[in-house]
Amino acid sequence: xxxxxxxxxxxxxxxxxxxxxxxxxxxxxxxxxxxxxxxxxxxxxxxxxxxxxxxxxxxxxxxxxxxxxxxxxxxxxxxxxxxxxxxxxxxxxxxxxxxxxxxxxxxxxxxxxxxxxxxxxxxxxxxxxxxxxxxxxxxxxxxxxxxxxxxxxxxxxxxxxxxxxxxxxxxxxxxxxxxxxxxxxxxxxxxxxxxxxxxxxxxxxxxxxxxxxxxxxxxxxxxxxxxxxxxxxxxxxxxxxxxxxxxxxxxxxxxxxxxxxxxxxxxxxxxxxxxxxxxxxxxxxxxxxxxxxxxxxxxxxxxxxxxxxxxxxxxxxxxxx
Numbered sequence: 001x002x003x004x005x006x007x008x009x010x011x012x013x014x015x016x017x018x019x020x021x022x023x024x025x026x027x028x029x030x031x032x033x034x035x036x037x038x039x040x041x042x043x044x045x046x047x048x049x050x051x052x053x054x055x056x057x058x059x060x061x062x063x064x065x066x067x068x069x070x071x072x073x074x075x076x077x078x079x080x081x082x083x084x085x086x087x088x089x090x091x092x093x094x095x096x097x098x099x100x101x102x103x104x105x106x107x108x109x110x111x112x113x114x115x116x117x118x119x120x121x122x123x124x125x126x127x128x129x130x131x132x133x134x135x136x137x138x139x140x141x142x143x144x145x146x147x148x149x150x151x152x153x154x155x156x157x158x159x160x161x162x163x164x165x166x167x168x169x170x171x172x173x174x175x176x177x178x179x180x181x182x183x184x185x186x187x188x189x190x191x192x193x194x195x196x197x198x199x200x201x202x203x204x205x206x207x208x209x210x211x212x213x214x215x216x217x218x219x220x221x222x223x224x225x226x227x228x229x230x231x232x233x234x235x236x237x238x239x240x241x242x243x244x245x246x247x248x249x250x251x252x253x254x255x256x257x258x259x260x261x262x263x264x265x266x267x268x269x270x271x272x273x274x275x276x277x278x279x280x281x282x283x284x285x286x287x288x289x290x291x292x293x294x295x296x297x298x299x300x301x302x303x304x305x306x307x308x309x310x311x312x313x314x315x316x317x318x319x320x321x
Contacts, residue, residue: 027262028088037070037091039185039186041206043288045065049065050279050282051279073097076091081108094249095164103318112299116263122288125229126248128199129200129202129211133198143240155198156181159185161248164312166201169244172244180197192207220234221234252270
């Protein structure tokens, strides 16, 4: 579905032709806040700050990024769901937004009823990293080592992507390992480098530097195709885990019942900034693949993702807490 969410020419033409209408629109007349439901320094935080800077120029008002981490992203999402639906409080949601309803017995928000869809933003490049002390050079060797040494390998998780991706990998491969949860990806990567845990799904934003230093190895990517930045690293399926279906994405949303004209203004602005060369270059350095969408397309995508994550979590035997 990645190709479906490329910048829309029609939306860009509308933005170009809508000068008189937008000039009379008072929105936004004050700073806009984007809530990031993860800690500072994460890939989502970095990507959001890049996009926020460009949106500020497009909207003519400051765009502030606020980190509200905790509960696999549920705290920040729930806060936005309760906000006044005036377009001044937004959420940078990720695939964890669709995982939380199946990971919690009492989810703090309804992913469809409590939000207004604005635009897809793009896809993250997650990779499976292992500490260099683990005597493996491929994903298949890692899984074989895990079977031969039960209880010796621990894996870190710092977000829903890590929880679901590792759960599905181990379930499909019939391997048992111990999970060590962290409040965010950076903390997990720190312990991975220190060999307190041995493997982790993470982004190059937090873990990439340690590969160059020889402290970590990169074994596979969750992307459906090989990353242009790391063409030698296979996909999970190519590396020996068929039917692997977890992917990681980002999308901008707001509270339910936002005015339609403000949703449209924001959606056009996202498409515009994602098409800017400077923004694309900054995102490429984070191994992030930008892609916008219309609000209806995003809603259909999120409904599809909710079904996928419910099934994936069930198959991975991840029990609601």
